[in-house]
Amino acid sequence: MKKLIRAGHVIDPSCGRDEVCDLLIDGDVIAAVGANLPEESVDEIIDANGLVVAPGLVDMHTHMREPGFEAKETIATGTAAAARGGVTSVLAMANTMPVIDRPERIADLYARAEKDAVVHLYTVGAVSMGMQGKEISDVEGLLQAGAAALSDDGVPLMNAEIMREALIRMKPSGLPILSHSEDGDMVRAGVMNEGELSRKLGYKGRPAVAEELLLVRDGMLAADVDGYVHICHVSTKGAVKYIRMLKDAGVHITAETCPQYFTMTEEEIEKQGAMAKVNPPLRTRDDVEAIIEGLKDGTLDCIITDHAPHTVEEKKREVPKAPSGMVGLETSLGLSLTVLHHQLGLPLSFVVEKMSTAPAKILKLNAGTLQVGAPADVVLFAPNETWTVEPEKFASKGRNTPFAGWELTGRVRCTIVSGETVYDAAAEQ
Ligand code: DOR
Numbered sequence: 001m002k003k004l005i006r007a008g009h010v011i012d013p014s015c016g017r018d019e020v021c022d023l024l025i026d027g028d029v030i031a032a033v034g035a036n037l038p039e040e041s042v043d044e045i046i047d048a049n050g051l052v053v054a055p056g057l058v059d060m061h062t063h064m065r066e067p068g069f070e071a072k073e074t075i076a077t078g079t080a081a082a083a084r085g086g087v088t089s090v091l092a093m094a095n096t097m098p099v100i101d102r103p104e105r106i107a108d109l110y111a112r113a114e115k116d117a118v119v120h121l122y123t124v125g126a127v128s129m130g131m132q133g134k135e136i137s138d139v140e141g142l143l144q145a146g147a148a149a150l151s152d153d154g155v156p157l158m159n160a161e162i163m164r165e166a167l168i169r170m171k172p173s174g175l176p177i178l179s180h181s182e183d184g185d186m187v188r189a190g191v192m193n194e195g196e197l198s199r200k201l202g203y204k205g206r207p208a209v210a211e212e213l214l215l216v217r218d219g220m221l222a223a224d225v226d227g228y229v230h231i232c233h234v235s236t237k238g239a240v241k242y243i244r245m246l247k248d249a250g251v252h253i254t255a256e257t258c259p260q261y262f263t264m265t266e267e268e269i270e271k272q273g274a275m276a277k278v279n280p281p282l283r284t285r286d287d288v289e290a291i292i293e294g295l296k297d298g299t300l301d302c303i304i305t306d307h308a309p310h311t312v313e314e315k316k317r318e319v320p321k322a323p324s325g326m327v328g329l330e331t332s333l334g335l336s337l338t339v340l341h342h343q344l345g346l347p348l349s350f351v352v353e354k355m356s357t358a359p360a361k362i363l364k365l366n367a368g369t370l371q372v373g374a375p376a377d378v379v380l381f382a383p384n385e386t387w388t389v390e391p392e393k394f395a396s397k398g399r400n401t402p403f404a405g406w407e408l409t410g411r412v413r414c415t416i417v418s419g420e421t422v423y424d425a426a427a428e429q
Helices: 075-084 103-116 139-144 160-173 196-201 208-225 237-248 259-263 267-276 285-297 332-343 348-362
Strands: 002-012 017-026 029-034 044-047 052-055 057-062 087-092 120-123 177-179 229-231 253-257 378-388 407-417 420-424
Touching: 002 029, 002 348, 002 378, 052 348, 057 075, 057 332, 057 348, 075 087, 075 103, 075 407, 075 420, 087 378, 087 407, 103 120, 103 139, 139 160, 160 177, 160 208, 177 208, 196 267, 208 229, 208 237, 208 253, 237 253, 237 285, 253 285, 259 285, 259 332, 332 348, 332 378, 332 407
Parallel strands: 002 044, 002 052, 057 087, 087 120, 177 229, 229 253
Antiparallel strands: 002 017, 017 029, 052 378, 378 407, 407 420
8 A cells, every 4th residue: 555645844853854745655664755756556645735744743651541540541542642643652651550560461551552552552661560669670571571661650769779770770771761750758749839829729739849859869870870761741940950960961861841831830720720730730930931941952852741631520629639630642732833833933843853753762663753664654734723622522531631722723634653544634524
């Protein structure tokens, strides 16, 4: 099966391509990129006039909830949401029930994905057994079973000895430990950013320094053993500063942030209650500006979603009793394009690099590129199309977004995984 994507604006940060041309897919790989590719023996022609053609997005931080929390999300619904968001590869975090802390659970997840996933699904293994922070998991066994990285995300890993040993044992693979950096003792029972507003609202806070403390510890540990650490969902100005310092010192440290941290502040908790509750929490305007600076200067390598679906009933609870997290797969590209490209004037290639090429590189995935021979994972999006976020239209089971009603500019039109169209906006209208 040959597909010719005709006359799109092809953006491929992996080789610096940024021009209007054609792209030919043969089976499940990219077969050619260039001007006026011949139409002979092509089965399908996609007119990409006015559309950006980019490598499919790689979201290295999602919660697919299966097994155990299928009321929130399943592999089928979560990966359908990914397809709708232009995401062709997802990493599923290990905080399921049971926790993905042994090789046979990795194998089970891959068997489920084989059956139900519509995009590439990679699973993360837990660093500690049961994510309890007491006993290290079988690092080599998890890697051998296909873990894409290791993380206790959702629960800060407070045991420095386990973190250090995990960094040592992960090192030969060149893959990182993904660190949920918040000091667990300092944030316990905290529901929002600590500051004037949390005091006014009477909520227990999660101080910025709790995030900074743990990331500095993990950066120091990575430096000590020359291992690879990746800091999850960075949200504070201080975190950006310390990551920058660690990078300058030559530490193998990479970092991600999410659209919610460069578009929203803690004030949303006052306006939207539990819908805006997330860990780490939404911070202040100063933090938002520092996150944008960090993205611009490369301190923050990539943009991910931390897609964390919860049920409607759970999110209706009062703030302290509701679970933390927000869905993001279906809004992340639109939000990033709206703010970073349209409002701040950063190039389209900047957004594509942060959402596709950079995370693929950190994880050593064969993704994030449109070069000949690469897997045919492609997103087509209309950079100037305006749309409104309507959670009831989500493919995700989760409706918990604080962005409902936002008008965004930049919309996914088509998502292709291994040469097959898995989402087509035209078919939805
Ligand atoms: O808000 C969050 N929700 N942060 C996390 O780290 C975990 C996630 C979840 O699993 O719901």
